Structures are given as C-alpha cells and as structure tokens.
Amino acid sequence: MESKQVKILLDKFFEGKTTLREERLLEIYFQQDEIADAFVPFQPYFVHTRSVQSVSIDKQLSLPNKSFLSVMEKRIASVAAIGLAVFSLTVFDFNKPTEEELAFAAFKENMFLVSNQLNRAQQDITYINYLYNTPNQSKK
Amino acid sequence: MTDADFICLIRPIEDKLYRLSRRYLISNEEAQDAVQEVMLKMYAHIQKVKILHNFEGYAMRMARNYCLDRLKSKQAATLRLVHRTETSDQNNLDRKLDNKDSLEWIKKLTHNLPQQQQMILQLRDVEAYEFEEIAKIMDMNPGAVRVALSRARKTLRKKLIEIHNYGIQTG
Known part of the structure; x- marks a missing residue:
C-alpha cells in the first residue's frame, strides 16, 4: 500500500469513518517491518491491538450441573414409568388363557365328571351284586 | 439444546x-x-x-x-x-520497535480514556465489531458509537505524536 493511500486511510481511521476492511488493511500495513517515517508514531497502537487479540482465557470453563428441575423431571418420569407398568399388569391380564386352553380345560372337566359317574356306577353295581348274593347265602 | x-x-x-x-x-x-x-x-x-x-x-x-x-x-x-503480562505471540516486530516501552504506553493511554471509549475501542479495534453490533452491546446508537470512537482515536493520535516527538510520557 502506498503512503498516500495509508495517509487517507489513517485520516479516515481517526475520524471513525473507516470500514472494518479498511481497518484490516491498516493493521496489515503496520505489521510490516518497514513503514514510512510519517506513520511510525502510530505503529505501536496497531501492534498493541494485535497483541491484545491474541489474549485468551486460560481457564477451563465448566457447564452447570443438571438443574434441580431436570432432576425432578427425571424422578417424575421414573415414577410415571413404574405406575404405567403396574397399571399395565393390572388391566391387561397377561395370564389370560387362550381358546385352546379353555377348550382343553372344559374337556378335562367333562371327562372328570364322566369319570366320577362311571366310578359311582361301578360302586352301585358292586353294591347290587352284594345285595343279590346275600339272600342266597342266608338261604343256605 | x-x-x-x-x-x-x-x-x-x-x-x-x-x-x-x-x-x-x-x-x-x-x-x-x-x-x-x-x-x-x-x-x-x-x-x-x-x-x-x-x-x-x-x-x-x-x-x-x-x-x-x-x-x-x-x-x-x-x-x-x-x-x-502479554508474553504470548510477541512477534519479531514487537522486538524491533525502537522504543520497547511503546506497548506499555499504549496500555496506559487506553486505560486513561473514559471507560466508554475504552470499551468501544476494544470492541471495534480488537474484536472488529460493526458499529451496529457495538451499539447493541453498549446500549447506544450507532452514531454515538462512531463519535465516541473517533474521540478516543483522536486522543490516542495526539498522545502518540507527543510521545514520538518529545518522549513525553503522559498519564
């Protein structure tokens, strides 16, 4: 950049009328080793600005712990999940038998009744036989 | 988020x-x-x-x-x-400055400015914000930001020329 241009830009700079791009050009110009004598007094300012730009925070920042509200929300969610599980177990009977099982149970019950009847009939026949034979024995 | x-x-x-x-x-x-x-x-x-x-x-x-x-x-x-202490990134140019105290002077000069002007200088010359952005940060209007910036820079220019010509350490 020519000295004339630098002077124009510097004048604008001190009037606060430069754009960011123009200020960047000045900054680059003043980072050079060789600059016109007329601008030497201003060089420290631009060098200083550049050095300040390199200052950075040397502390590790930490994010906050989860807030009380979010902890409460988690607790509420846990309780709700447990409640839902209990409700599901109560309302939806997972042990409900299938149709086949019901049919088998009915068949089993019928067969039990038939078996009972047969057993009773067997007992009756035995008793009748006993009664039938008893008079014959007394006759003897 | x-x-x-x-x-x-x-x-x-x-x-x-x-x-x-x-x-x-x-x-x-x-x-x-x-x-x-x-x-x-x-x-x-x-x-x-x-x-x-x-x-x-x-x-x-x-x-x-x-x-x-x-x-x-x-x-x-x-x-x-x-x-x-700004020891980081001290480039060659820093060392080549005729007067090694120049950077310290600049610090003092800027610290002697009114606080509002210091902040505007910082936001514009260091952080490179537009006037509108500075205005929002500083609760000012952009025109007032420009005026304050100009005043701050002119004060610095005057002091820098004084220091360079006569070696007068101000502030």
Whole structure:
C-alpha cells in the first residue's frame, strides 16, 4: 500500500469513518517491518491491538450441573414409568388363557365328571351284586 | 439444546468475553469468573428460550452488564489490580520497535480514556465489531458509537505524536 493511500486511510481511521476492511488493511500495513517515517508514531497502537487479540482465557470453563428441575423431571418420569407398568399388569391380564386352553380345560372337566359317574356306577353295581348274593347265602 | 450444541456456540466467543471482562474488571481471575458466570447464565437462558438470535451479541451484552454490576458492587472494592503480562505471540516486530516501552504506553493511554471509549475501542479495534453490533452491546446508537470512537482515536493520535516527538510520557 502506498503512503498516500495509508495517509487517507489513517485520516479516515481517526475520524471513525473507516470500514472494518479498511481497518484490516491498516493493521496489515503496520505489521510490516518497514513503514514510512510519517506513520511510525502510530505503529505501536496497531501492534498493541494485535497483541491484545491474541489474549485468551486460560481457564477451563465448566457447564452447570443438571438443574434441580431436570432432576425432578427425571424422578417424575421414573415414577410415571413404574405406575404405567403396574397399571399395565393390572388391566391387561397377561395370564389370560387362550381358546385352546379353555377348550382343553372344559374337556378335562367333562371327562372328570364322566369319570366320577362311571366310578359311582361301578360302586352301585358292586353294591347290587352284594345285595343279590346275600339272600342266597342266608338261604343256605 | 444439548450441552454439545451449547459448547459449539460458546467456544468461539469465550476469548472475546474474557477480553471484554478483563477490560472492565482488570483482574484476570475476576474476568475468568465473569466469563464463567456469563456462560452459566447463557446456558440457563437458552434452555428456556431454545433459540437465541445473535447469540454472540447477547453474550457480550450480558458480559458487559455483569461486569458493570460487579464494579458497582461492594465486592469490586476488593478487586485485585493484576494485569496479565502479554508474553504470548510477541512477534519479531514487537522486538524491533525502537522504543520497547511503546506497548506499555499504549496500555496506559487506553486505560486513561473514559471507560466508554475504552470499551468501544476494544470492541471495534480488537474484536472488529460493526458499529451496529457495538451499539447493541453498549446500549447506544450507532452514531454515538462512531463519535465516541473517533474521540478516543483522536486522543490516542495526539498522545502518540507527543510521545514520538518529545518522549513525553503522559498519564
């Protein structure tokens, strides 16, 4: 950049009328080793600005712990999940038998009744036989 | 917003927040605490609003307000006046400056400016913000920012020429 241009830009700079791009050009110009004598007094300012730009925070920042509200929300969610599980177990009977099982149970019950009847009939026949034979024995 | 999303937003500007806070509070430790506080506030705020337009401008403004509150508070009376020595990135040019105290002079000169002018210089010349952005951060209108910036730079120009010509250390 020519000295004339630098002077124009510097004048604008001190009037606060430069754009960011123009200020960047000045900054680059003043980072050079060789600059016109007329601008030497201003060089420290631009060098200083550049050095300040390199200052950075040397502390590790930490994010906050989860807030009380979010902890409460988690607790509420846990309780709700447990409640839902209990409700599901109560309302939806997972042990409900299938149709086949019901049919088998009915068949089993019928067969039990038939078996009972047969057993009773067997007992009756035995008793009748006993009664039938008893008079014959007394006759003897 | 997840923590990772928030970190992506805050990381690029934490140094800017630090430099601004340090300009106000002087102490490095106070400035670090200020950045931490601002970050926590921003985190809490963004969890509520979900989306925040102009995150950076909002954070810078929050940092400024926090620092002003700190300065007003009683605790500010005990702030340690510790300046960080700027040893990093001292390039060749620094060493080649005829007067090695030049950078120290500049520091003193800028610290002698009114606080508002110091902040505007910082936001414009160091952080390269547009006038509109500075105006929002500083609660001013852009025209007033431009005027204050011009005054600050002219004061510096005058002092720099004095120092260069006569070696008069002002302030």
